[in-house]
Amino acid sequence: MTALYVEIAEGLRRSILSGEYAVGARLPSESDLADRWSASRGTVRQAVALLTSEGLIGSRQGARRIVLRRERRHSFAELHSFAQWARAMGYQATSRFLRRERRGATPEEARRLALPERADVLDVLRLRLLDGEPVMVERTAYADWVAPTVEALPVDCASIMDSMAEDAGIVAHYGEHLIDAVPAGSDDARLLRVRRGSPLLRQRHLTSNPDGRPIEWTEDRYRAGSVTFNVSNSVGTAPLVRDPGALLM
Amino acid sequence: MTALYVEIAEGLRRSILSGEYAVGARLPSESDLADRWSASRGTVRQAVALLTSEGLIGSRQGARRIVLRRERRHSFAELHSFAQWARAMGYQATSRFLRRERRGATPEEARRLALPERADVLDVLRLRLLDGEPVMVERTAYADWVAPTVEALPVDCASIMDSMAEDAGIVAHYGEHLIDAVPAGSDDARLLRVRRGSPLLRQRHLTSNPDGRPIEWTEDRYRAGSVTFNVSNSVGTAPLVRDPGALLM
């Protein structure tokens, strides 16, 4: 039983993606849509707010809403799960576990994961491949309370996040992502088959469950050219921000 | 006359940032806040939705809202304007114009800017500095309809976007950003004082006005370590997405 406003949003999204409304075209008015779906104007506004946050449509007071793009955006889960994203894009994602062992948390890990000093974390190093091509090196510290679940997973597990959700009901709900560029270390270079010092796109992210409890702190290093991050925003919604780097601290 | 829901959001944001509610703490209930501000519950929900989209608070049906972080997020304008962002962060932003001339649009520029083939664009190359330190190389193609405005700006202009808004009423409203890593070319290397081939964080972005009409297509290259991009998201709102790169096309 999906909510009505979600259904309306899906209907509109389909129409936009299928080209029924071209880029730049004006959408029907809110009251129009309300009549069409037998909904109130408030419900329609929830639907269009959803599409606005996806960057699909724009609006100005007084004028009809317009279509900004006609490309699919993806879900939260696909940002946290390399495997889910790859599947959605039509790639074959595989991975090789290179390390999986417990050790004491570094000060940064303890801080990010809200763990006491000297708590144990589960340290996992994986090489990720798309269609057999090495694309990303992933270094994850799992919080102690999820470590047993991760340790129990088979070595050939394609998506740890998927498996945790299925087996233990541990689901990701919130995420924070830090994106920058770093030179490849010698390990990175060997694994990704690039020269040492060549550019890698780094995505560090903290994943939390619905209670706000941190699950994992991960550093992903993508081979240059393999992945681009994509953000849409507008006045009023600015999900992405710059942060100054250590260079200027 | 700011809207009531914006005022409520600002009040809550201040409380969170000041530490009145610790990270992980529960916020007052919606009806509680509605009483406190003499507002209806719907208005309070608009306020908390704003903070949720900023990644500041999280929610689950049935349970009280919780504080996820206590850091400031910045506005849309600061993402599009290097100068505005720098000012907000307390840095002195300067820039050097290295080129400013009209030329024919490349096929990609024509496509991004929704211009006909062989239309003219204004090509601007700038070196951006923070506190005198070279940090970013910016290559922008301005659409023909804004070119005269940009050409009229003084050479020492710190923020083109600010000046365009003031002088000609041309305001940025929507943005799309593509982020990846690239090796420094020889020009980049000389300007940013790094070695050729060393990692740069690249942000390409298209800026449009309220009608959805493209204003500029820009490629910014940040020196590694100088800037980190930061995104928060949760189930239901995923502003950031990965895109496959040319490597796999």
Place this chain on the structure above:
DNA sequence: TGAAGGAACTTGTCTGAACAAGCCGCCCTT
């Protein structure tokens, strides 16, 4: 002591109404 049950609380969804603010096109004037 521990577990099950239920009541009270809280967020999620939806309605219908009203007014404000801004945009657009038509008509009228010059």
Place this chain on the structure above:
DNA sequence: AAGGGCGGCTTGTTCAGACAAGTTCCTTCA
């Protein structure tokens, strides 16, 4: 023919109420 002004349309903001769905916590029972 060009320009200005006005009225209708559309989005933005706010309200009060209702029910659904999920959480929390206390009480009661085994």
